[in-house]
Amino acid sequence: MDRPDAAVDPPLVPIEDYAVLGDGKTAALVSRRGSIDWMCLPAFDSAASFARLLGTPDNGRWLLTVRDATAVTRRYLDDSFVLETTYVTATGTAVAQETMPLGDGRSDLVRRLVCTDGSVEVEHEWVVRFGYGRVEPWVHRLTDAAGDDAIRAIAGPDSLVLRGDRLPSPDGRRHADRFTLHAGESVELALTWTRSWDPVPPRLTIEDRLDVTRIEWGLWARSCAYDGSYRAAVVRSLLVLRLLTDSETGGIVAAATTSLPEDFGGERNWDYRFSWLRDAAMTLEALLEHGYSDEATQWRDWLLRAVAGNPADLQIMYRVDGGRDLPERELDHLAGYAGSRPVRVGNAAVGQVQNDVLGEVMCALEMARDAGLEETADTWSLQRRLVDHLLTRWREPDRGIWEVRGDPRHFTHSKVMSWAAVDRAVRAVEKHGFDAPLDRWRDERDAIHADVLAHAWDAERGTFVQSYGAAHTDAALLQMTQVGFLPADDPRIVATLATIRAELEVSPGLLRRYRTEHTDDGVAGDEHAFLACSFWLADALARADEVDASTKVLDILVGLANDVGLLAEQYDPVGRRMAGNLPQALSHLALVRAVHSHDLALERARR
DSSP states (O other): OOOOOTTTSOSSOOGGGEEEEEOSSOEEEEETTSEEEEEESSSTTSOEEEOGGGSOGGGOEEEEEETTOSEEEEEESSSSSOEEEEEEOSSEEEEEEEEOOOSSSSEEEEEEEEEEEEEEEEEEEEEOOHHHHTBOOEEEEEEOTTSOEEEEEEETTEEEEEEESSOOEEETTEEEEEEEEETTOEEEEEEEEEETTSOOOOOOOHHHHHHHHHHHHHHHHHTOOOOSTTHHHHHHHHHHHHHTBOTTTOOBOSBSOBOOOSSTTSSOOOBOOSEEHHHHHHHHHHHHTTTOHHHHHHHHHHHHHHHOSOGGGOOSEEOTTSOOOOOOEEOTTSOOGGGOOOOEESOGGGGOOOTTHHHHHHHHHHHHHHTTOOOOHHHHHHHHHHHHHHTTTTTSOBOTTTTOSSOOBOBHHHHHHHHHHHHHHHHHHHHHOOOSOHHHHHHHHHHHHHHHHHHTEETTTTEEOSBTTOSSOOGGGGHHHHTTSSOTTOHHHHHHHHHHHHHHEEETTEEOSSOTTTSOOSOOSOOOEEHHHHHHHHHHHHHTTOHHHHHHHHHHHHTTSOTTSOOOSEEETTTTEEESSSSBHHHHHHHHHHHHHHHHHHHHHHO
């Protein structure tokens, strides 16, 4: 059989052409043409079994598509992650539905393709490569306990089982099939991961799992009371944040992928399949603002487990199970997306000192208390110890929110967030009477505030700067008003906002996080507009009661989501393409929080 031709999928699938499926434990990326090019099993940070995303089809993929389609449209069914793709050809129409079932304690992906009109030619290719596309498994046919035919791929501890109405045949180092479906005919397929020593579990009823999964996602989304003009974007973003949350441990990963490039062809490629305290705390705030208190409890419990021990051992990120070991290594066998190398797994930033992190955590925990989450002696004891430790090091330089790999600096954002951490701790004591050295904390809070005003404000230029002594800004400064360091109408904040736009706005509404020529981040190359920072711009404008300007920016940014509502980390306005890992939690949570601030500003304007 011939290899599938370029009409099935281009050699390089644009990042925005991917949709995501997930089951609360891991995720898969599927292209517009039906190729599952990235899937890590059984967990987000497991090694990929399909890694074509960062290499070639020989690094593993699962393709189920209609050949010679002249039009391809897709959508998620209702508020779910059941993906429906419609293929139109010169001879007929077919509709595919696929999902990763929820709540069954298994790792499955199910697919159903139905010809609804005329006839269509179907292409099916199954290439399993464990170990991020490196390990070719032993593949054999078998009959399961129910008498169903199956294909099982095994290597080391991993096993993938493929079952369905029509299984592909061996063809060299892959399995492939090509056949015709006529109106009313369908094909169903199910993929299941198991440990290699476990027996093959029962085959799923695919239509039932599609329906149940759609309903379960919809019930979760229904808890969102938001009904404003950006409802579709907000609900989809909340769903993405839920998808990126481990349903068992409560850990929230920053993205479903590794090494999708910030600089195409360059080395700015990072593994985001871990739980950053900062991103997770911000996600918690976004969920709390929309009524999801159960997730707050789960994440707070995860935090307690993850950071238990000596506060000096606090990390900026952890595995979703709270594990601390995230060694960074490079996968030389993968060509990289668009030739962007190295492909990295693990993340060396785990060992960095980033003094801003506790600020985000304490802000989130305050919001959780205000939402009714009960504080215990253990949870407050943890916070007190973390704050006391921060007070021993806030005067030291750090790597900052952007995890620069150059020299540490006195980043203004880190100082502001250190202030926020102590401020929230002081407020907790004042409001709830918790045991703490209140006078000392108040003095330290005031000292941090004074330090920032003395060293981060450039009076000559009339702006706050990225770090003490710098002559340029950083989009992270937009968070100064979010945490209440200064009022939104303070002349210094207003002036800084204007300077940030002048220095970092590369296209209307689109901000870089910083300019690489001014910031030694230790990595070669450049990058594109950072979507979270761009949403922070909309947020800052709303807080300053510039509602029309905020609306204009939000309209631009919401319009950049792909056809199924997903956002990556960055956007290239020249190439009109997404860049960086997908879907990116920070982008989606920044959207949700910017809309929240925008709607509050609208309400103030009405009053």
